[in-house]
Amino acid sequence: MAMARAFIVSLVSGLLAACSGQFWANALTPRWGYDRHADIGYADGTRQRLDVYVPDTRATGAPVVVFFYGGSWQSGDKDGYRFVGQALASRGFIAVLPDYRLYPPARFPAFVEDGARAVAWARDHAADYGGDPDHLFVAGHSAGAHIAAMLAADRRYLAAAGASADDLAGLVGMAGPYDFLPIEDPVLQAIFAPRAAWARTQPIHFVTGEAPPMLLMHGGADRTVAPENSRNMASRVNDRGGEARLKIYPETTHVGLIAPLAAPLRLAGDQLDDIADFVTKVVSDRSR
Numbered sequence: 001m002a003m004a005r006a007f008i009v010s011l012v013s014g015l016l017a018a019c020s021g022q023f024w025a026n027a028l029t030p031r032w033g034y035d036r037h038a039d040i041g042y043a044d045g046t047r048q049r050l051d052v053y054v055p056d057t058r059a060t061g062a063p064v065v066v067f068f069y070g071g072s073w074q075s076g077d078k079d080g081y082r083f084v085g086q087a088l089a090s091r092g093f094i095a096v097l098p099d100y101r102l103y104p105p106a107r108f109p110a111f112v113e114d115g116a117r118a119v120a121w122a123r124d125h126a127a128d129y130g131g132d133p134d135h136l137f138v139a140g141h142s143a144g145a146h147i148a149a150m151l152a153a154d155r156r157y158l159a160a161a162g163a164s165a166d167d168l169a170g171l172v173g174m175a176g177p178y179d180f181l182p183i184e185d186p187v188l189q190a191i192f193a194p195r196a197a198w199a200r201t202q203p204i205h206f207v208t209g210e211a212p213p214m215l216l217m218h219g220g221a222d223r224t225v226a227p228e229n230s231r232n233m234a235s236r237v238n239d240r241g242g243e244a245r246l247k248i249y250p251e252t253t254h255v256g257l258i259a260p261l262a263a264p265l266r267l268a269g270d271q272l273d274d275i276a277d278f279v280t281k282v283v284s285d286r287s288r
Helices: 002-016 019-027 078-090 110-129 143-153 156-160 186-191 195-201 228-239 254-261 263-268 271-286
Strands: 034-041 049-055 062-068 094-098 131-141 168-174 214-219 244-249
Touching (some): 019 078, 034 078, 049 078, 049 110, 062 078, 062 110, 062 143, 062 271, 078 094, 078 254, 078 263, 078 271, 094 110, 110 143, 110 156, 131 143, 131 271, 143 168, 168 271, 214 228, 214 254, 244 271, 254 263, 254 271
Parallel strands (some): 062 131, 131 168, 168 214, 214 244
């Protein structure tokens, strides 16, 4: 069983690393079991729109998960992540998938500011879709995990959007870059300029004991974002009195970490179960 799963992980990682893989992940995503409310504006820009996935199985009080996709802060589109929306909805969660401004021309912190606006919108409109604003989670993969972590760790962004970091019940980070100084790639240097202010671009820089509970997931074979990012972040959070659970998935690559959220690929890993278990436990703990 372990060897078969490893083979599937390797196969789907290669497939999803290509655009065609993402196409097929979405093409094979079920269109039933949820309603998708598409292209809702959370601000005025063309990139400031979101989709909401509402499960058929829950009428009121569902946890709300705002998921930010990755793409090195330079690419990506919410339409390419329908498989994530369906995955979360299949577990009874309201899934909110925003687009956000990208480089070029946008630079840090524009995409984090957009993330904050999307979260504020989700809090204000959760009940309209059967969600519970008291059970509001942020999540993301790769660059999207960076955005989610910045919102949880640096309280200024949500405050500026008219919300609060205290509104967050938890954070799910998948292969996130939380501690990636020095920045060596010239394009990333431009995105996060100026160099003198690099520290403020790092989620780990803002960690205190006030952040919500975190599930930090990383592939042990990730060569795009080093697993040390999640290890260091978890250690810092726990050392400062917060709560961070770290899970490393051996032999799993950067793309392979998110691949098993796609319906046809869920035998490749336990990622969706781990996310659902984390959200459910946090909700249960907060309801006591």
